Each structure stands twice: as structure tokens, then as C-alpha cells.
Amino acid sequence: MEAEYVVEDEEEEEEDGATPRQRRVEQNGDEEMYEEQQEEEEEEEEEIEEVNFVDEMPGRTDEERAQLNEEMGDLEETVKGLAEDYLLVDRLGEGTFSSVYKAIDLKNSDYNNSLWLNPSSESDDEGAGPSTRRKVQPKVYVAIKRIYVTSSPSRIENEISILEDLRGCTNISQVITAFRYEDQILVVMPFHCNDDFRNYYRHLSITSLRSYFRELFRALRATHARGILHRDVKPANFLFDESDGSGILVDFGLAQYPHGKREQTRVTRTVEQAVYEARKRSKLPADRVGFPHDDKRPSVKANRAGTRGFRAPEVLLKCPDQSVAIDIWSAGIILLSILTRKFPIFNSNDDTEALMEISAIFGKTKMDKCASIHNRTLISNVPALDHAGHNLESIILTANPYLYSNHSPDDTLQEHEQGIAEALDLLKHILALDPCKRYTAGQALEHEFLAEEGVDPDFDGPRGPGMAVCAEGHKLNDDGSPCPIHSVRDWRKPGTYE
Known part of the structure; x- marks a missing residue:
């Protein structure tokens, strides 16, 4: 046949x-x-x-x-x-x-x-x-x-x-x-209808900007509540439909459960001594800065998955205990790109260049402190990085001088100015160098820029067994029997069933 x-x-x-x-x-x-x-x-x-x-x-x-x-x-x-x-x-x-x-x-x-x-x-x-x-x-x-x-x-x-x-x-x-x-x-x-990020990120209205990040942080909140790192948050993996303000997070090919808890590493005397010696070496001539070619020290193994330009400092520093905070940093880079109207905002060729790009904004002093949190030492004798850090707003205004004045026809000038001020404040919290001080997805949704009046920010949030699991179509039956799709999992214990 x-x-x-x-x-x-x-x-x-x-x-x-x-x-x-x-x-x-x-x-x-x-x-x-x-x-x-x-x-x-x-x-x-x-x-x-x-x-x-x-x-x-x-x-x-x-x-x-x-x-x-x-x-x-x-x-x-x-x-x-x-x-x-x-x-x-x-x-x-x-x-x-x-x-x-x-x-x-x-x-x-x-x-x-x-x-x-x-x-x-x-x-x-x-x-x-x-x-x-x-x-x-x-x-x-x-x-x-x-x-x-x-x-x-x-x-x-x-x-x-x-x-x-x-x-x-x-x-x-x-x-x-x-x-x-x-x-x-x-x-x-x-299949989800969506627009190419490059076609709309320069002219998003404040309303659409709020919708974009509400949808993104809701997706991250549900993901992180189950102890899952997406690891590759970027515009190409968040399908946003500007016409109705809906967004879907896709591509979990690099996603994983975290290796460690979300807590700050204790800075020991050994690390402090290493930082002190590293700073001394950084003041030496260029030909005397660095390490021997035949370095006998064991290499550090850490997950570096992600897209260049969107990796968090702890990923670039090869910190083995990475938390869901790395996804929040990536979301912050998206917001920074929209406000500066520059995409991609970072375009380094390797991790070293990426650290230099971040240091150019936050300054070497703050980056040294960030590295010490993860038991790492950052050595550089580049004069341009030797500063206390720039204000994010000043950097954005340099890249986009019309940040406050060039508003969408859908917004009044007052609404635009207020929205930009709130977005800048949110940006400061989600681009914090210290992952322990970085906002969680839930905290971002409660921020004044994304909070909706009269709406519980956790109305669609994750719930434990016996109540519901996120979406309306995925819950326990009225008699308490499990969802017909599959047994309801306890989001607090990834991989376990009730």
C-alpha cells in the first residue's frame, strides 16, 4: 500500500x-x-x-x-x-x-x-x-x-x-x-501571537510598558515559586502582544532547579586578605598584573548558561550557588534597554568584557564588593573603571535625552513623567549587584510601577496542595480529588507529589 x-x-x-x-x-x-x-x-x-x-x-x-x-x-x-x-x-x-x-x-x-x-x-x-x-x-x-x-x-x-x-x-x-x-x-x-521586540521597544507607551513587565514578572513568580531558574530570560523568549498586552514566557531549554539557597556568602578573613592583595596588584604596571600562564590552582566550575548581555554578575563571576535572582537581573536588562532605547545594551564577546561593561556603570568599588560576596576577586587596572559608580538615571538620560519628554500619544505628559520615574525606581531594585538585595518577582509586582489598584498582586500566584495551582483550569475538584491533568505537586518541594 x-x-x-x-x-x-x-x-x-x-x-x-x-x-x-x-x-x-x-x-x-x-x-x-x-x-x-x-x-x-x-x-x-x-x-x-x-x-x-x-x-x-x-x-x-x-x-x-x-x-x-x-x-x-x-x-x-x-x-x-x-x-x-x-x-x-x-x-x-x-x-x-x-x-x-x-x-x-x-x-x-x-x-x-x-x-x-x-x-x-x-x-x-x-x-x-x-x-x-x-x-x-x-x-x-x-x-x-x-x-x-x-x-x-x-x-x-x-x-x-x-x-x-x-x-x-x-x-x-x-x-x-x-x-x-x-x-x-x-x-x-x-501558538501565541506576538510582535518582534525590535519593532516596538522604542515606542512603548507607559501602559504597554507596565503590561509587559506585569506579565513577565507573573511568569517568573510562578516559575520561581517552584524553585525553577529559567536562566535565559530575554526579549526573544518572552512573547509579548502589544495589541492586547499579553505575554508568554517560553523556551525552558536551559532551565533548572537551583544548586543553593538564596542567602549571602559569609566573607571570611581569607577572602578579605585575598581582596587586599588583589587590590595591591591592580596598582602595579600592566605587565605585572594578572596570574602566571601555568596557573596551578583548580578551575572553578559553575553554570554559565544564558545569553550574553543578560547574564547576572554572579553568573559571570562563576558563582556555583546561583539563585532565581539571575532571572530578575535579566528582566532588569530588558527594562534598561527599553528606557535607553538601545538594544542590545550590552554586547560583550566574553565574560571578562561583560564584567567590564557592568563595572563601567557601577564602578570598581561596588564590583569589588559584589565579587567578595561570592568569594571572588576582581582585578583590573583600567582607569575608566576607577569610580564610585554612575547613577542609572544619568546613564539612561545620556543614551536617551528625550526620556521624559518624548511620550506616546496614548499617555499625557504627566502620566509619562510619573511612569518613567516609577520605572527608574523599579530598575534600581532589580539591577542590584547583590542578589540578596535584588527584588523578587513578587516584590516587583508590588512595586508602585506595576501594582494595580484594587487587584491582589497574588491573585494568580502559586498555592499549596488543597487550594489551587496557579491557573483557573488547573485546580483540585470540589470534592478534594486531584486535578484530572495530573496529581497536584507541592510547589514548595519541587519534584514531589501530594
Whole structure:
């Protein structure tokens, strides 16, 4: 039967010149509308179908479309059964460990999707031609993450396990299903409409700015309440829809449970002596600063995962006991980029340059103190860093002189000025060098810039067993029996069940 199916495809391709994948794209519509269009002229029908196919990949050249169609076709052929349930239509993004594709869920109506389906998951088919617009049920898009075979099995298991732990949490992408075929791992998640950060970060209104960080910190609060570090918070991993102010945190490929508790390391006399000697060496000529090439000391091992420019000081200093505070720092870098209208704000090539960039803002004295907290020593004889630190507001005004005056039409000048002043105060707390003094996600939501009048900041926060777990659709039944999705986990004890 399989051989006959292939032969039929080849015969049809010779007759109409279309590949099996193109026919699947063209026929994905309402059958009733398709029958009505059968009587139209063949040339007009082919022209409409071609336009509809192009609309699925706006902004791409013909060469890019051809390459992407070949790539998606190869994936559909490689993963047996994928084409029966999903129709890949575009690639949303790609990274070191995975690629994410936009796809149409062909069998969406066969399942109960109430726990993860939201209005942004459905397409209104605006601009689509008659051959693809459905009257009865609109097309429902999903995001399919293809994890590369170069990823270690433990990394893949860790990501899927963490996503399962976060099931039902607000502002976090949910897992619809995940499956493996031979060496291919695919994770299916709802598709969320969003805008490219580079297209809106320069002109966000104060209202949209508040919405952005409320959504982001709600996602981080739910994540951190379960003792999970995201480790890669950045604009590309937070899908924000400016039109309705909704945001979803995605990509937990680097996420993990922390190694240590959120507490300050005790500074011993040994460390103080090392800091004293390091400062003495930093005053020597340049050729005498540093360490021997053949350094006998054991190397320090610490998790350095993340995106350059968004790593917290404790990550750059290779502190082994990293806490959820590293995600708060990354959120602060996003806010700094928006206020300065410079993205990326930091663009170092390595950890040493990254530390120098941070030192240029906070000064060597504060960075020395920051390093000593983590039992580290920072040595530098760069004269430009020898200062007490700059005020964040002055740095932002230097980069963006129109910070207070250039406001959005949606805000009055008074609302804009007040919002900027509150945002600067929040920035000071989430970009604190000491992770123990850095705001938590919950504290950020209670700050005057993000707090909503008459709304409990913890209305959708994590709750222990017997009450609820984050989202409305993920709670205990009225009789006290566990949630039908899976046994409710105690968020205070990651990995345990009630």
C-alpha cells in the first residue's frame, strides 16, 4: 500500500506540477467552499491558491520560501505520522539547540483544548482567500519545537519535566504533547501571537510598558515559586502582544532547579586578605598584573548558561550557588534597554568584557564588593573603571535625552513623567549587584510601577496542595480529588507529589 501511495503522488505531480506538500497546503480549508470554487476557471483557482500559500510566510523571499518548504517537507517525511496531525507552514525561530515551527493543528477539534487554548491561538484568517478560509471552525495554530539530536537526553528530559511542573501556570507556554520518533524529539505548544521586540521597544507607551513587565514578572513568580531558574530570560523568549498586552514566557531549554539557597556568602578573613592583595596588584604596571600562564590552582566550575548581555554578575563571576535572582537581573536588562532605547545594551564577546561593561556603570568599588560576596576577586587596572559608580538615571538620560519628554500619544505628559520615574525606581531594585538585595518577582509586582489598584498582586500566584495551582483550569475538584491533568505537586518541594 505504501508503494502504491508513492506512485500515485508521482503521477499526480506529473499531471498538475504540485508536490504532495503543496497540495496539502492548498486543500487545507473548508470542503464546502472548495466545492463551490470547483466551477471557476482553473487559472483563477491556481492564482488564489498560490497567494494563500505565500500569506503563510509573510516577508520572506521566494528563495527563503523554497528552502523553508524543503526543510519542513524533510521534517514531515522524517517523523512518521506528523503530516497526518499537523501542517507546517512557517519557521518561527531557531537556536543552538532547537528550531520552532508554526503549524496548523489539523485534528484540533478531536480533542479538548480548553486548558491551553486562548484567543491568540486561533487565526481570524484575515486576508486569506476563499480556498483556505473556514466557515465552521477557524484554523488553529500551534508551535512545534524540534529539539536537535545534538542535545543530550538529560537536557531534553529536564526541559519536558520542567514544562510539566509548570503546567497550568499563567503567562507560561503550556505543553500540548511531546513525542519521539527515532532520534527526533518534538514538543507541541500553543501558538501565541506576538510582535518582534525590535519593532516596538522604542515606542512603548507607559501602559504597554507596565503590561509587559506585569506579565513577565507573573511568569517568573510562578516559575520561581517552584524553585525553577529559567536562566535565559530575554526579549526573544518572552512573547509579548502589544495589541492586547499579553505575554508568554517560553523556551525552558536551559532551565533548572537551583544548586543553593538564596542567602549571602559569609566573607571570611581569607577572602578579605585575598581582596587586599588583589587590590595591591591592580596598582602595579600592566605587565605585572594578572596570574602566571601555568596557573596551578583548580578551575572553578559553575553554570554559565544564558545569553550574553543578560547574564547576572554572579553568573559571570562563576558563582556555583546561583539563585532565581539571575532571572530578575535579566528582566532588569530588558527594562534598561527599553528606557535607553538601545538594544542590545550590552554586547560583550566574553565574560571578562561583560564584567567590564557592568563595572563601567557601577564602578570598581561596588564590583569589588559584589565579587567578595561570592568569594571572588576582581582585578583590573583600567582607569575608566576607577569610580564610585554612575547613577542609572544619568546613564539612561545620556543614551536617551528625550526620556521624559518624548511620550506616546496614548499617555499625557504627566502620566509619562510619573511612569518613567516609577520605572527608574523599579530598575534600581532589580539591577542590584547583590542578589540578596535584588527584588523578587513578587516584590516587583508590588512595586508602585506595576501594582494595580484594587487587584491582589497574588491573585494568580502559586498555592499549596488543597487550594489551587496557579491557573483557573488547573485546580483540585470540589470534592478534594486531584486535578484530572495530573496529581497536584507541592510547589514548595519541587519534584514531589501530594
